[in-house]
Amino acid sequence: MEMRTLGASGLQVSAMGLGCMGMSEYYSGRDEQESLLTINRALELGITFFDTADQYGLGHNEELVGKALRPHRREITLATKFGFVRDAQGNLIEINGRPEYVKQACDNSLRRLGTDVIDLYYLHRVDPKTPIEETVGAMADLVKAGKVRAIGLSEASPSTIRRAHATHPIAALQSEYSLWSRDVEDEVLPTVRELGIAFIPYSPLGRGFLTGSIQRFEDLAPDDYRRTSPRFQGENFAKNLELVSRIREMAAEKNCTASQLALAWLLGQDKGMIPIPGTKRRSYLEENAGALTVSLTKSDYARIDEVSPKGAASGVRYPEGALALLDR
Known part of the structure; x- marks a missing residue:
């Protein structure tokens, strides 16, 4: 497994991580035993970077991931997030980046994960009511206290990002990025x-759309949150199927x-790029890991830009309420 570095933190992680959110919420067909087997299979494949958050399943995901990884804690890098505050029914109350909450949230995550240190601790969404210097300052205090590494x-x-980085070195930025969400290329990636x-x-x-396995809106289970996603609706769905069809054709030519x-x-863009595809099934995990053996040439990249140029996806990436939570 190729290893990559999380910024200036010095933390070495596998070139591909595992996003664990769907094991606890948002997607249908959850099976805790299969989730645990998937995490174990990831370890066998050399994946050492695991991503969770305190809000996934209202804490359940941290408990699940912590339980699965406890015997391997020294060999893996554990990332979690804070900031979303939800009630017992899962409704969003607020985004909270206040210093006193930062420390409270960290202690709660440490307890659920069953560990004494979080390797990478993210602010899940920027709190517009709290200066980023105050939030990051409190996160820096957690580093000094030995509760967080990066x-x-x-x-x-x-x-x-610049204001935060001037307060304390930021090791990683996590944002949506794929062949159908390329907005970060304008300013964020540079x-x-x-x-x-x-x-x-x-x-x-693309929340599974780019796999080509979703061919009809009706294939999504009633409790699947993608039913609320604009890109999975009506005309957008049909147009995005055309985009995926072009990607599948090129993939077939590359025997992948x-x-x-x-x-x-x-993966081929640069060594600072570490995708975390999420899955709760071993079969999809193994397929994803196969991407590590696919090499792309400059002409392949040019062809992909033709097949799936920036802005090619039809529809915005989040419903209006979720879009309003993004720092832009």
Whole structure:
């Protein structure tokens, strides 16, 4: 397994991580035993970078991931996030980046994960009511206290990234990036590359759409949150199927799957790019890991830009309420 570095933190992680969110919430067909087997299979494949958050399953995901990884704690890098505050029914109350909450949230995550240190601690969304210097300052205190090794941001704008990085070195920025979500190429990617911050693409397979396995809206289970996503609706769905069809054709020419092509496109950009495709099944995990053996040439990249140029996806990436939470 190729290893990559999380910014200036010195933390070495596998070139591909595992996003664990779907094991606890948002997607249907959850099976805790299969989730545990998937995490164990990831370890067998050489994956050492695992991503969770305190809000996934209202804490359940941290408990699940902590339980699975406890015997391997010294060999892996554990990332979690804070900032979303939800009630017992899962409704969003607020985004909280206040210093006193930062420390409270960290202690709660440490307890659920069953560990004494979090390797990479992210602010899940920027709190517009709290200066980023105050939030990151509190996160820096956690580093000094030995509770956190490195800190990161998620979905932060270039100006916020710069202000945060001036307060304490930011090891990683996690934001959505894939063949159908390329907005970060304009300003965000140049900023993190300039500052030496690792970039962690989440939803690198377009919430599963880029796999080509979703052919009808009706295939989504009633409790699948993608039913609320604009890109999975009506005309957008049909147009996006055409995009995936073009990606599948190119993948076939490269003797790989559409998923592997989409992930290889990210992996080949630079050594600071560490995608975290999420899955709760071993079969998909193994397919995703196969992307590590797919090499793309300059002409392949040019062809991909023709097949899936920036802005090619139809529809915005989040419903209006979720878009409003992004730092832009």
